[in-house]
Amino acid sequence: MTNSKTESMVAGRGVLMALGLACTLAACAGPGGHPKDPLEPMNRATFQFNEKADKYVMRPVAEVYDLTPLPVKTGVANFFGNIADVWIGVNNLLQGKFVDGLSDGGRFLLNSTVGLLGVFDVATEIGLEKHDEDLGQTLGRWGVGDGPYLVLPLLGSSNVRDGVSLIGDFRVDPLMQLEDVGARNSLGGLRLVSKRAALLGADTAAEEAALDKYGYMRSFYIQYRRNQIFDGQPPREKDPDDDDSSDNDKAATDGNAAGPAADKSSSPNKKESLE
Amino acid sequence: MKRFTSLFATLVLGLGIQFGAAANTVAPDALVKSVSDDVITIVRQDKAIQSGDTRKAVTLVETKVLPYFDFAHMTRLAVGKDWKQASADQKSVLTQEFKTLLVRTYSNALTKYRDQQIDFEPLKAKPEDTDVIVRTKVRQAGAKAVQIDYNLEKQGDNWKVYDVLVAGVSLVTNYRDEFGQEVRAGGIDGLIKSLKDKNTRLDPTTAAKK
Numbered sequence: 001m002t003n004s005k006t007e008s009m010v011a012g013r014g015v016l017m018a019l020g021l022a023c024t025l026a027a028c029a030g031p032g033g034h035p036k037d038p039l040e041p042m043n044r045a046t047f048q049f050n051e052k053a054d055k056y057v058m059r060p061v062a063e064v065y066d067l068t069p070l071p072v073k074t075g076v077a078n079f080f081g082n083i084a085d086v087w088i089g090v091n092n093l094l095q096g097k098f099v100d101g102l103s104d105g106g107r108f109l110l111n112s113t114v115g116l117l118g119v120f121d122v123a124t125e126i127g128l129e130k131h132d133e134d135l136g137q138t139l140g141r142w143g144v145g146d147g148p149y150l151v152l153p154l155l156g157s158s159n160v161r162d163g164v165s166l167i168g169d170f171r172v173d174p175l176m177q178l179e180d181v182g183a184r185n186s187l188g189g190l191r192l193v194s195k196r197a198a199l200l201g202a203d204t205a206a207e208e209a210a211l212d213k214y215g216y217m218r219s220f221y222i223q224y225r226r227n228q229i230f231d232g233q234p235p236r237e238k239d240p241d242d243d244d245s246s247d248n249d250k251a252a253t254d255g256n257a258a259g260p261a262a263d264k265s266s267s268p269n270k271k272e273s274l275e
Numbered sequence: 276m277k278r279f280t281s282l283f284a285t286l287v288l289g290l291g292i293q294f295g296a297a298a299n300t301v302a303p304d305a306l307v308k309s310v311s312d313d314v315i316t317i318v319r320q321d322k323a324i325q326s327g328d329t330r331k332a333v334t335l336v337e338t339k340v341l342p343y344f345d346f347a348h349m350t351r352l353a354v355g356k357d358w359k360q361a362s363a364d365q366k367s368v369l370t371q372e373f374k375t376l377l378v379r380t381y382s383n384a385l386t387k388y389r390d391q392q393i394d395f396e397p398l399k400a401k402p403e404d405t406d407v408i409v410r411t412k413v414r415q416a417g418a419k420a421v422q423i424d425y426n427l428e429k430q431g432d433n434w435k436v437y438d439v440l441v442a443g444v445s446l447v448t449n450y451r452d453e454f455g456q457e458v459r460a461g462g463i464d465g466l467i468k469s470l471k472d473k474n475t476r477l478d479p480t481t482a483a484k485k
Contacts (some may be wrong), residue, residue, distance in 0.1 A: 034452060208383060209376070
């Protein structure tokens with residue numbers, strides 16, 4: 001029993017290595033590689049591992065969880081959303097968004113009491129909107145560059161800045177303050193499953209939409225984080241005149257671009273304005 | 276004097292066009308709202324779509340949504356710089372395949388629709404603008420609202436959507452890297468082939484035959 005398990009793990013590792021090798025041979029990070037992804041071969045290997053872990057563990061568990069009635073799922077999501085609001089508020093304050101920060105504090109007080117420990121999100125009902133902040137976004141706001149794209153084991157898409165910031169987010173995570181290891185782990189597990197279940201549907205859309213899921217997820221993450229850092233109002237990235245004669249930013253940052261040199265020099269830093 | 280007359284004529288003509296436009300054109304935010312309301316009303320009543328009937332969802336999208344989208348523009352944006360090296364024929368095939376891919380993918384997403392509520396933010400645009408963003412928020416219980424923005428361009432008297440952004444991610448330009456990779460590997464024809472293969476794989480009828 002244990003033997004066959006170990007064997008399959010070894011085989012799995014072999015597959016991973018083969019994939020990594022195939023990727024190197026196909027020159028994934030060759031001259032045509034993505035400028036934001038110098039670690040592509042390693043990232044692809046981690047991505048393949050994550051896909052397997054998701055397919056065989058996370059997704060099936062999330063699918064079972066998804067069978068629970070909606071009010072239960074909402075309550076669970078609200079509960080974890082509520083304890084996250086404190087750190088979200090702190091990050092808003094760190095970014096100088098005092099109104100948002102105070103509103104997050106108000107949300108936490110209201111939902112923890114009237115909302116019965118956060119199970120009911122009464123704050124949203126009365127117009128205190130839920131925000132989404134973390135240390136990586138705060139650093140981004142402060143002008144810290146995102147660094148190379150990074151796929152983290154099990155956690156998925158990230159970059160050097162956001163990956164390192166996760167350690168900070170993790171340390172102040174209310175669940176991590178729990179002394180009872182059993183409670184901490186089961187609550188942590190439940191939160192993970194709840195978050196994964198919320199993505200059911202979106203994950204199949206990505207699967208269907210992408211020619212190369214790895215590349216699709218990478219573009220997605222880069223755009224998504226940029227939007228988060230600017231709170232949904234990022235400066236326009238698109239060229240004002242997007243007809244075929246003018247090059248786009250991505251093409252301009254692409255070292256292999258065959259487009260006119262004049263266009264290349266005109267736009268490459270619009271996208272990197274954060275750095 | 277002559278100059279004055281022509282100036283006057285231009286002014287009158289200009290006003291005429293403006294009034295004409297104001298009378299015939301549906302405002303971009305009103306357009307997005309009426310199309311989404313239509314679609315949601317149908318999905319809410321249609322048990323087949325709710326239980327995952329992709330074909331029916333595709334038909335719904337094709338009749339109710341497609342007329343308001345400019346797929347040639349979307350494809351051009353998705354392909355980016357390589358668009359220039361495509362021939363007219365290649366451009367039209369690319370547009371057709373990209374359209375099929377997007378319609379299939381997002382029709383499928385419709386079958387997942389439950390009771391989300393869509394809020395429309397007030398349109399920030401001047402009357403003379405020909406390129407606007409209609410911002411919406413899709414609210415769902417237990418999560419932060421998802422921002423969905425539509426980019427519209429005025430073509431004659433009509434507004435057409437040329438990009439959709441979900442949580443700030445353009446469903447169109449998100450393809451640029453991938454498409455660029457395909458073109459570098461196999462030229463425009465290589466990209467067309469990849470798109471065709473992908474669409475064949477997604478189509479339940481061809482998949483069933485295999």
